[in-house]
Amino acid sequence: MPEIVYSSTVTAVGELVPDFAEQGxxxxxxxxxxxxxHEFSIIHVPEVATRAPQKGDMIKINENVFNVLAxxxxxxxxxLNLGHLDLKANGLTEPEMPxxxxxxxxSLPTVQVGDRLVVISQx
Amino acid sequence: MGAYKSVVISAGKGGWGGPLxxxxxxxxxxxxxxxxxxxxxxxxxxxxxxxxxPFDGFKSSVPFDKIAVAVIDCGGTARxxxxxxxxxxTVDIHATSPAGPLAMFxxxxxxxxxxxxxxxxxS
Numbered sequence: 397m398p399e400i401v402y403s404s405t406v407t408a409v410g411e412l413v414p415d416f417a418e419q420g421x422x423x424x425x426x427x428x429x430x431x432x433x434h435e436f437s438i439i440h441v442p443e444v445a446t447r448a449p450q451k452g453d454m455i456k457i458n459e460n461v462f463n464v465l466a467x468x469x470x471x472x473x474x475x476l477n478l479g480h481l482d483l484k485a486n487g488l489t490e491p492e493m494p495x496x497x498x499x500x501x502x503s504l505p506t507v508q509v510g511d512r513l514v515v516i517s518q519x
Numbered sequence: 520m521g522a523y524k525s526v527v528i529s530a531g532k533g534g535w536g537g538p539l540x541x542x543x544x545x546x547x548x549x550x551x552x553x554x555x556x557x558x559x560x561x562x563x564x565x566x567x568x569x570x571x572x573p574f575d576g577f578k579s580s581v582p583f584d585k586i587a588v589a590v591i592d593c594g595g596t597a598r599x600x601x602x603x604x605x606x607x608x609t610v611d612i613h614a615t616s617p618a619g620p621l622a623m624f625x626x627x628x629x630x631x632x633x634x635x636x637x638x639x640x641x642s
Binding site: 415416419421423428429430431432433436437468470471473474477478480482484492493494495496 | 553555556576577578580583592593594595596597598601602605613615618619620
């Protein structure tokens with residue numbers, strides 16, 4: 397059965413987030429991230445944090461669906477400790493950076509306050 | 520006050536940049552740990568040798584111009600560039616190289632990565 401392993405709600409969107417999205421990157425942080433990180437980050441509050449995304453999981457941002465192709469070695473501790481996620485829509489099947497979570501090379505949605513991030517495990 | 524010592528921090532295995540010489544001053548006394556799980560051991564070690572003040576960026580904040588060095592555990596996208604962009608000396612625990620949307624700000628003069636306690640030497 398598919399299971400929601402992580403879900404959160406967006407509480408703030410930095411003014412540089414659209415610029416980063418254009419480069420295929422969405423940077424996420426929890427609410428306690430220092431102010432200098434808010435400028436280019438999506439700030440979110442988790443409701444479910446069972447685990448971080450793994451290869452083969454599905455990530456949803458509202459109704460936009462992405463398939464997780466690769467996950468860097470520190471992505472899990474980043475997300476669970478700091479609410480930090482570097483979501484990269486570049487189609488890579490090996491992570492380029494240890495913090496990366498890679499999905500298909502598709503355009504990323506415009507994220508707004510109240511939007512939801514959901515990670516769903518696939519059977 | 521004023522009894523600060525200097526350390527030289529070199530890139531660790533697989534790391535990039537540096538070496539950086541860190542000398543806290545009364546104007547810039549803070550060793551700023553922007554890491555998961557509290558003050559990172561590398562930040563604690565720098566503070567111990569130099570006499571700088573260790574500080575957890577996920578708990579509270581100080582102005583950039585008070586920071587002697589920022590210690591990050593960045594997986595390569597966001598935090599690697601933010602502090603160099605603000606001209607703050609930056610030590611990444613992870614062995615990252617300049618990349619991401621802020622890569623242009625990451626220089627050998629401002630940034631060193633892959634750093635472990637053994638890469639910190641009293642000077």
